[in-house]
Amino acid sequence: MEATANIPHYYLYGDQGADVELDLLNIEIIRERSGPNDWRIRPHAHPDHMQVLLVREGGGTIRMEELTLTIPVPGVLVIPAGIVHQIDFNPGTDGFVVTAALGCLKAAAASDPRLLDAASRAAVYSLEGTGVNIAAVTDTFYWLHREYVWSAPGRRTAILAQFMRILVVVLRLSITQEDPRIIAPDRDYDLLARYRALLEEHFRIERSPAFYADALAVTPARLNAACKNRAGKTASDLLYERVTIEAKRYLVYTESSVAQVAHMTGFDDPAYFNRFFTRQVGISPGAYRKQVAGSHE
CATH class of the missing domain: 1.10.10.60 (Homeodomain-like)
Incomplete structure (x- = not known):
């Protein structure tokens, strides 16, 4: 992979804008950004944000730093801030992408340092055979997306609450699956x-x-x-x-x-x-x- 200094840095993939809600998060549906990009997310990094993806159907491959892995379906991907990554989705892949500012991550993980630790490790997790309730995981991402697009009272609190649930899922997956990490090489x-x-x-x-x-x-x-x-x-x-x-x-x-x-x-x-x-x-x-x-x- 080319030197990271030559790789684009984004808040959201393809978005050069810097005027974003730096201490909160964004959630969107995978197909809405990946479909128009021919299902390929080219190499880039998010210096100030981390990502958690839920892949419900489809699949593909993800390259984080020098390691390329198959995306399990259903599966959860964790991409810490600063990790260079590239994703090649199979056409029709769907799910959710959460892009969270480091300040938002810190706030959501404040009650348990293990949440921050689990979210800071690049990883690809399968949801099958883990004991994690797949329907409940999907529901959490769904409700985070719904709260995000609403402008209802308590929106910010509800968003952080759902994001905290996602971090708990990541923590539990990190415990139940053997050595899922991709270590940054430099x-x-x-x-x-x-x-x-x-x-x-x-x-x-x-x-x-x-x-x-x-x-x-x-x-x-x-x-x-x-x-x-x-x-x-x-x-x-x-x-x-x-x-x-x-x-x-x-x-x-x-x-x-x-x-x-x-x-x-x-x-x-x-x-x-x-x-x-x-x-x-x-x-x-x-x-x-x-x-x-x-x-x-």
């Missing part, structure tokens, strides 16, 4: 994963890539190279994105003032926070809050 992926974990711990107070490089026992140049290769972004880009996502959450989901949001995201100077946010997003924090509020009226 150190760049491992370094990026450890960098993201450190960001979660320190992004509010540590804004220097040199701090993270030192904590990871690598040079800043080495950290940058891994981030560019596996995420298509610099270490600073990923750090600033993480800060911006947190600021957006506070602006959208709390009534805190802009000055309070600045403090909660680690800025001593609200004016500097305003400049930072405007540079990252293109509009001021106050304007962003009004824009999002207006879009949900």
Whole structure:
């Protein structure tokens, strides 16, 4: 497979847009995206999102990194963030694809670290002979899709609840099936994963890539190279994105003032926070809050 730096990075396959609901998820029906693409999903990666697929009928093959596997039917596929993958579906294949932001994954897995661990391992699982109730698994994906397309009260909570059920299914499959994992073959992926974990711990107070490089026992140049290769972004880009996502959450989901949001995201100077946010997003924090509020009226 060609170098990952030359492989497209998407939120959704074929979608270059970056203005997405970064801390939630998307679910769609397999045939709706794969059919128009001649049932072939060409090599790509999702730097900030992971995927869980339920293949109900059809099948095909999936290549994750250097390993190609047959897709079992019915089966569940787990594609962690950053894993380069290609899928060749048999014509007529159907099921669901969940694309979840890492923040959404973290929120849904907060009650049990094993959920996060199972969702972070690339794997292909058959549902046959596992003891897992196939009808219940299908129903969970179906209801997640239904909640996603509805605009009913409690939509976000319902979506997270159904996604948590899917993660429980993944956890149980990981326990019942022997060695289903596809291990990422290079150190760049491992370094990026450890960098993201450190960001979660320190992004509010540590804004220097040199701090993270030192904590990871690598040079800043080495950290940058891994981030560019596996995420298509610099270490600073990923750090600033993480800060911006947190600021957006506070602006959208709390009534805190802009000055309070600045403090909660680690800025001593609200004016500097305003400049930072405007540079990252293109509009001021106050304007962003009004824009999002207006879009949900």
